[in-house]
Amino acid sequence: MTASRLRNASMTIQELFKEYDIRLRPSFGYEPLLLDIEIRLASFDSISEVNMDYTLTLYLNQYWRDERLVFGNKSDEIILTGDIIDKFWLPDTFFPNDKSAYLHDVTEKNKMIRLYGNGDILYGMRFTSTLACMMDLRRYPLDRQNCTIEVESYGYTQADLIMRWKNGRASILDLDKAQFPQFTILDYDTISYGIYLATGVYQRLSLSFILQRNIGYFLFQTYLPSILIVMLSWVSFWINHEATSARVTLGITTVLTMTTISTGVRSSLPRISYVKAIDIYLLMCFVFVFAALLEYAAVNYLYWGKKAKRRKQKCQREKSREKAPNDHELVHIDANRDSPIVGLYSNTSVNRRKLLVTSSDDNRQTNHIIDTQSPRIRPLVRANPALYPSSYNRNQQPRRTRRFINYLRTRTINLRHSIPHVQDVNDIDRWSRLCFPILFLLFNASYWPYYIVRPQKFT
Numbered sequence: 001m002t003a004s005r006l007r008n009a010s011m012t013i014q015e016l017f018k019e020y021d022i023r024l025r026p027s028f029g030y031e032p033l034l035l036d037i038e039i040r041l042a043s044f045d046s047i048s049e050v051n052m053d054y055t056l057t058l059y060l061n062q063y064w065r066d067e068r069l070v071f072g073n074k075s076d077e078i079i080l081t082g083d084i085i086d087k088f089w090l091p092d093t094f095f096p097n098d099k100s101a102y103l104h105d106v107t108e109k110n111k112m113i114r115l116y117g118n119g120d121i122l123y124g125m126r127f128t129s130t131l132a133c134m135m136d137l138r139r140y141p142l143d144r145q146n147c148t149i150e151v152e153s154y155g156y157t158q159a160d161l162i163m164r165w166k167n168g169r170a171s172i173l174d175l176d177k178a179q180f181p182q183f184t185i186l187d188y189d190t191i192s193y194g195i196y197l198a199t200g201v202y203q204r205l206s207l208s209f210i211l212q213r214n215i216g217y218f219l220f221q222t223y224l225p226s227i228l229i230v231m232l233s234w235v236s237f238w239i240n241h242e243a244t245s246a247r248v249t250l251g252i253t254t255v256l257t258m259t260t261i262s263t264g265v266r267s268s269l270p271r272i273s274y275v276k277a278i279d280i281y282l283l284m285c286f287v288f289v290f291a292a293l294l295e296y297a298a299v300n301y302l303y304w305g306k307k308a309k310r311r312k313q314k315c316q317r318e319k320s321r322e323k324a325p326n327d328h329e330l331v332h333i334d335a336n337r338d339s340p341i342v343g344l345y346s347n348t349s350v351n352r353r354k355l356l357v358t359s360s361d362d363n364r365q366t367n368h369i370i371d372t373q374s375p376r377i378r379p380l381v382r383a384n385p386a387l388y389p390s391s392y393n394r395n396q397q398p399r400r401t402r403r404f405i406n407y408l409r410t411r412t413i414n415l416r417h418s419i420p421h422v423q424d425v426n427d428i429d430r431w432s433r434l435c436f437p438i439l440f441l442l443f444n445a446s447y448w449p450y451y452i453v454r455p456q457k458f459t
Contacts (some may be wrong), residue, residue: 013078016069022089025160026066032159035091036063036166037151037205040173044180045128047147047211050270052135053099054147056178057128062091063166065119072117080113088113090123091161092154096204101129137269140276141218142451144186149207157200165190165205172207183211222265222278226285229257233292234436237429241299251293258286277451284443288436299428 026033040059047054066089095101103125104110110126133147153161165171169190178185191206233254236247262282269276 012071013080013084016071017087020068020087022087025089025156026064026068032162033064033156035093035153035161035163036171037061037093037163038063038166038171038173039149039207041175041178042126044178044183046181047133047183049135049137049140049268052270053130053132055128055130056149057126058149059124059126060093060151061122061124061166062093063123064091064121066121067119069115069121070117070119074116074118074120076117078115080115081108081111085111085113085123088121088123092156093151093163094154095129095131096150096152097132097148099130099132101127103127137272137276138274139451139456140269140278141213141215141222142277143213144456145183145211145213147209147211149209151205151207152195152202156202158194158203159200161203163203163205164192180211182214182217184214186210186212218278222261223281226258226261226282229254229261230285230288230440233289234433236292236296237433237436241296241303241426241429244300247296248293251289251296254289255286255293258282258289262286277447281447284447288440292432292436295428295432302428 038061040061042057042059045055045057104127112124114122114124116122131147131149133145135143135145137143151163153163169188171190172188175185175188187210189208191208193204193206194201195204233251236250239247239250241247265278265282
């Protein structure tokens, strides 16, 4: 643009707007307007798993051509800011996945228009936006997320306006300079597609980010403390089993610490129904800690249970010695024997006792048979189901019940005998010192490769 042609810039702008109608888009009534989009990322501010969104600051540049604003060659340009921008036709671009946004206005509104002589227009603005990002947290915090920036025209369909990326993937500028807390940008892609709505078919542009969560923060804040708490619970295996207060205090402390860590992790996550990777790890750590506490409960029960059993057996032996007969008198009870006469029987414990009395004077032994009760006569004819059907049916059910109870008691005794008995309770601690670390190592050897090596699929 030469000085002679733009001797008075204000007069040139006035000439441009004489027959300019802001209400009509460029090329109205002809082919659709081509709108090119370019994004330059300033910074990633934050990301929230609870709200499923992220915040970033970006520069949005839009390019189009308006034949009504031709005033010279392409090399000629006029940069306009302030209120004059509102006198131009501007595309009604919006972000479909936007939750909230604001335009920076320090010291003035961060927006401008660059007008070229051939009618090309560059419309740029700087703003901060909070965009929705539906995250899949099944692998949290060893996860990757796919978050997008979507751009679309609110009112113009594809018949009036076609949006496209200006230079494809090269339309995203300064991506390598952007820093994202807790995340690393692995890759990105630019997509363009049409979306069908009730009011027509609209062109939508999408910028997709693949974000890898950095594990360093969670290693030092969650995983490492959990591992140390589990290892601390193993210290009880080296403490004497008679030190009840020390082992119980250590077990309860580790259990409560794991509960506190789990509560702190859940407070920073949304209330989702599926299980996350960190939930599995914390749950298994809690199981190991709780199992260490239960191990001492088993040791304590076996130790004091055997001691009480030995004490009981000792008391029974002392009582049997006190009840043993002396040298002067011996009571002998005959074996239970039925009478040969049908219907008669003798109860030796009640009916007949043979007393063997030894006299110390003449060293002679005399036998005396004392009948304490006369034999009873029972019916000669045994119970016949045909003669007494009601009584027979009533007696069948209790007999079955008694048989079933006896069967269960027998199986229980056999099962109890089949269980190996621990001779020394210290053996349980010795085996626990070996089994608990091996099982915990096996769990870690399967947990980390599963979530780190196995690829994650995005829908």
